[in-house]
Amino acid sequence: MGIVVQKYGGSSLSDADAIKRVARRIVDAKKAGNDVVVAVSAMGDSTDELLDLAAQVSPLPPARELDMLLTAGERISMALVAMAISDLGFTAQSFTGSQAGVITDDVHGKAKILDVTPGRIRSAIDEGHVVIVAGFQGVSQQTKEITTLGRGGTDTTAVALAAALDADVCEIYTDVDGVFTADPRIVPAARKLATVTYEEMLELAASGAKVLHLRSVEYARRHNIPIHVRSSFSTLEGTIVTGSINDPVSEGSMEAPIIAGVAHDRSEAKITVVGVPDKVGEAAAIFTALADAQINIDMIVQNVSAAATNLTDISFTLPTSDGQSAMATLDGLKDRIGFESLLYDESIGKISLIGAGMRSHPGISAKFFTALAEAGVNIGMISTSEIRISVIVDQDDVDRAVQATHTAFDLDADEVEAVVYGGSGR
Amino acid sequence: MGIVVQKYGGSSLSDADAIKRVARRIVDAKKAGNDVVVAVSAMGDSTDELLDLAAQVSPLPPARELDMLLTAGERISMALVAMAISDLGFTAQSFTGSQAGVITDDVHGKAKILDVTPGRIRSAIDEGHVVIVAGFQGVSQQTKEITTLGRGGTDTTAVALAAALDADVCEIYTDVDGVFTADPRIVPAARKLATVTYEEMLELAASGAKVLHLRSVEYARRHNIPIHVRSSFSTLEGTIVTGSINDPVSEGSMEAPIIAGVAHDRSEAKITVVGVPDKVGEAAAIFTALADAQINIDMIVQNVSAAATNLTDISFTLPTSDGQSAMATLDGLKDRIGFESLLYDESIGKISLIGAGMRSHPGISAKFFTALAEAGVNIGMISTSEIRISVIVDQDDVDRAVQATHTAFDLDADEVEAVVYGGSGR
Numbered sequence: 001m002g003i004v005v006q007k008y009g010g011s012s013l014s015d016a017d018a019i020k021r022v023a024r025r026i027v028d029a030k031k032a033g034n035d036v037v038v039a040v041s042a043m044g045d046s047t048d049e050l051l052d053l054a055a056q057v058s059p060l061p062p063a064r065e066l067d068m069l070l071t072a073g074e075r076i077s078m079a080l081v082a083m084a085i086s087d088l089g090f091t092a093q094s095f096t097g098s099q100a101g102v103i104t105d106d107v108h109g110k111a112k113i114l115d116v117t118p119g120r121i122r123s124a125i126d127e128g129h130v131v132i133v134a135g136f137q138g139v140s141q142q143t144k145e146i147t148t149l150g151r152g153g154t155d156t157t158a159v160a161l162a163a164a165l166d167a168d169v170c171e172i173y174t175d176v177d178g179v180f181t182a183d184p185r186i187v188p189a190a191r192k193l194a195t196v197t198y199e200e201m202l203e204l205a206a207s208g209a210k211v212l213h214l215r216s217v218e219y220a221r222r223h224n225i226p227i228h229v230r231s232s233f234s235t236l237e238g239t240i241v242t243g244s245i246n247d248p249v250s251e252g253s254m255e256a257p258i259i260a261g262v263a264h265d266r267s268e269a270k271i272t273v274v275g276v277p278d279k280v281g282e283a284a285a286i287f288t289a290l291a292d293a294q295i296n297i298d299m300i301v302q303n304v305s306a307a308a309t310n311l312t313d314i315s316f317t318l319p320t321s322d323g324q325s326a327m328a329t330l331d332g333l334k335d336r337i338g339f340e341s342l343l344y345d346e347s348i349g350k351i352s353l354i355g356a357g358m359r360s361h362p363g364i365s366a367k368f369f370t371a372l373a374e375a376g377v378n379i380g381m382i383s384t385s386e387i388r389i390s391v392i393v394d395q396d397d398v399d400r401a402v403q404a405t406h407t408a409f410d411l412d413a414d415e416v417e418a419v420v421y422g423g424s425g426r
Numbered sequence: 427m428g429i430v431v432q433k434y435g436g437s438s439l440s441d442a443d444a445i446k447r448v449a450r451r452i453v454d455a456k457k458a459g460n461d462v463v464v465a466v467s468a469m470g471d472s473t474d475e476l477l478d479l480a481a482q483v484s485p486l487p488p489a490r491e492l493d494m495l496l497t498a499g500e501r502i503s504m505a506l507v508a509m510a511i512s513d514l515g516f517t518a519q520s521f522t523g524s525q526a527g528v529i530t531d532d533v534h535g536k537a538k539i540l541d542v543t544p545g546r547i548r549s550a551i552d553e554g555h556v557v558i559v560a561g562f563q564g565v566s567q568q569t570k571e572i573t574t575l576g577r578g579g580t581d582t583t584a585v586a587l588a589a590a591l592d593a594d595v596c597e598i599y600t601d602v603d604g605v606f607t608a609d610p611r612i613v614p615a616a617r618k619l620a621t622v623t624y625e626e627m628l629e630l631a632a633s634g635a636k637v638l639h640l641r642s643v644e645y646a647r648r649h650n651i652p653i654h655v656r657s658s659f660s661t662l663e664g665t666i667v668t669g670s671i672n673d674p675v676s677e678g679s680m681e682a683p684i685i686a687g688v689a690h691d692r693s694e695a696k697i698t699v700v701g702v703p704d705k706v707g708e709a710a711a712i713f714t715a716l717a718d719a720q721i722n723i724d725m726i727v728q729n730v731s732a733a734a735t736n737l738t739d740i741s742f743t744l745p746t747s748d749g750q751s752a753m754a755t756l757d758g759l760k761d762r763i764g765f766e767s768l769l770y771d772e773s774i775g776k777i778s779l780i781g782a783g784m785r786s787h788p789g790i791s792a793k794f795f796t797a798l799a800e801a802g803v804n805i806g807m808i809s810t811s812e813i814r815i816s817v818i819v820d821q822d823d824v825d826r827a828v829q830a831t832h833t834a835f836d837l838d839a840d841e842v843e844a845v846v847y848g849g850s851g852r
């Protein structure tokens with residue numbers, strides 16, 4: 001008998017009726033002969049409601065206490081899901097991240113999973129229970145403190161459980177039908193992908209596609225866990241994330257798309273450090289300081305220095321939520337590094353073209369930039385990887401840029417599928 | 427430096443402003459030079475809201491999962507209180523019952539504390555933190571499952587922490603000014619007691635006075651922990667629960683009242699087992715079965731059996747919440763015991779007169795029954811202890827019975843104190 005791990009986000013657990021629907025879905029998987037382990041997020045908007053409460057009590061709450069607070073959300077949803085399963089005549093037990101053996105480092109608010117020791121979960125499975133695990137949370141290895149994994153953390157919990165339990169598949173239930181070639185709210189002709197490789201999904205997730213959290217895809221690739229992204233509101237097959245772009249079957253397949261899709265992201269800001277002395281170690285000093293402050297950097301561009309002044313500009317993008325903290329960190333370095341000034345811009349958007357096929361097809365970037373130019377979109381920064389090209393544009397140009405790119409690469413479907421598209425909870 | 431344990435109920439933690447007020451109160455105790463450990467209930471009505479959610483998902487949720495659900499309530503309030511303290515420039519850490527070392531038996535929903543191993547709390551105190559502990563919850567010794575102590579459990583958590591930490595005092599903050607001679611909502615002339623013995627408080631709590639939970643008073647008496655019941659809305663001295671009725675200082679004191687107060691309780695139901703064969707072991711069989719079903723019985727009355735039939739009736743009272751479960755349990759015994767029928771009555775009330783003085787003063791019960799008769803109140807059942815007389819009356823007669831008794835025993839104050847009176851949260 002195989003183990004299936006399922007994940008349900010907050011939008012699939014918005015109220016008692018939604019929880020009962022999820023319970024029926026879980027019981028169906030159990031009836032089909034599987035052992036079932038489920039990772040759940042907090043109900044609906046309850047995490048935001050808890051954050052609101054915290055903000056009312058303290059403008060800068062201690063991270064340890066914020067994790068203690070937020071983990072109450074999954075505790076509520078997991079107990080309710082277990083009750084709903086029991087009401088259908090099946091037996092279920094819920095476990096906190098700590099009880100489930102989700103061991104993390106001690107960085108409150110964005111902890112990383114170090115290990116999963118699922119002893120209690122295995123016992124519960126052996127006793128015939130459906131197992132419900134609180135997503136998004138764990139316990140720190142050294143200090144035994146409750147930690148959270150950050151937004152989207154429940155995807156990672158599900159994949160980590162699937163890896164630790166050697167599950168057949170990790171099913172991520174969300175409010176969309178799968179992974180699309182672009183956001184259908186912007187491109188109504190976007191198509192659902194039947195399969196996508198880990199690498200492509202990583203680039204899509206890193207480029208703003210919200211359907212799967214980046215870290216969960218990294219974890220799945222490292223442990224070779226197939227992910228099935230599908231809707232909790234229908235029984236349609238979704239998108240299977242699996243395989244490698246180096247896998248001959250995948251690349252040789254006639255159906256392997258050259259371009260997987262177009263992603264966009266409005267959640268980043270751009271910081272420019274103006275007038276940095278062009279000498280060894282300056283960039284290292286800047287990005288070491290930002291890393292020490294736990295700030296994740298996305299794209300980095302350094303201009304060629306002007307010969308006359310021997311000064312250069314360094315621009316980078318980062319989550320808007322880290323923007324003020326990064327500006328404060330850099331401001332503290334001003335004297336040591338000797339740069340001239342800092343510029344901050346939140347009105348940017350990122351458009352990314354992703355596909356395993358592009359490395360063997362020259363001219364992709366030329367075609368991409370031409371499509372943007374013809375749509376009247378100005379390009380601010382450019383960054384490329386083997387299977388991705390990203391550009392920074394003005395935030396107002398994002399929709400137009402996505403549409404133009406989708407059409408230019410022949411991704412538009414003949415018929416428009418009816419889909420709901422949105423965040424995947426956490 | 428002494429340790430002060432404080433307890434705040436849900437009504438003292440109803441919203442962000444209330445939490446900030448509680449935080450200021452805690453910080454005041456810290457500033458006064460104490461180490462402070464605080465047990466908190468869930469915010470306002472949040473426990474009832476969680477119970478509502480559970481009822482929407484399942485009519486009879488598994489007890490394990492109900493405990494998992496309800497313990498989220500204290501997790502939220504404790505983290506918010508810690509944040510509010512931190513916002514005042516002091517450092518605080520919150521701990522779940524499990525983290526605080528509250529070890530219980532494994533009876534979900536009404537677990538009993540077996541031991542408190544406050545290692546993490548002591549470390550946190552030594553590091554200078556104010557310690558906030560989730561009330562009402564613990565972890566079972568054998569199965570390591572999350573348990574709850576039942577309604578009023580946070581009072582018991584606070585007293586158990588005070589005992590384990592050898593605290594100077596356990597302060598129970600509530601929404602009334604202390605322990606009164608009767609419920610001021612019914613008897614406006616009721617007086618606040620400056621002190622009351624553990625035994626009297628036990629009888630008051632067992633007789634329906636909601637200000638302190640019965641088990642917390644038992645725990646305090648066993649470990650000789652003074653309890654200070656006081657309002658979280660004022661700085662008035664409340665009521666000190668301490669000492670023994672056998673203590674010469676207490677009994678010899680000129681101010682020791684003969685009668686401590688009049689309590690009432692509308693939360694009980696009466697079950698009558700009609701036509702029980704009058705032979706050895708029948709009562710034992712009935713009450714053993716009820717005990718096995720974890721049902722707490724209060725008063726028991728058995729009639730003299732009618733010689734002709736050799737059948738007797740046994741009546742008892744119990745919490746209304748256990749009524750249906752008790753009826754089902756007894757129904758299952760019908761053939762084995764051979765009784766005739768069961769009667770169930772929820773429209774009853776209990777009036778109790780309590781005071782250490784009464785055992786040395788004859789005529790108390792006569793005066794009590796006379797007062798009830800003059801008020802036109804019919805007595806259904808009678809039960810007495812050394813320091814208490816309780817009667818069961820019609821629920822509609824409760825107010826009149828309390829008022830008549832309070833006046834008959836000269837408990838009315840000259841002036842009416844302004845008080846708020848209500849439940850103590852849990």
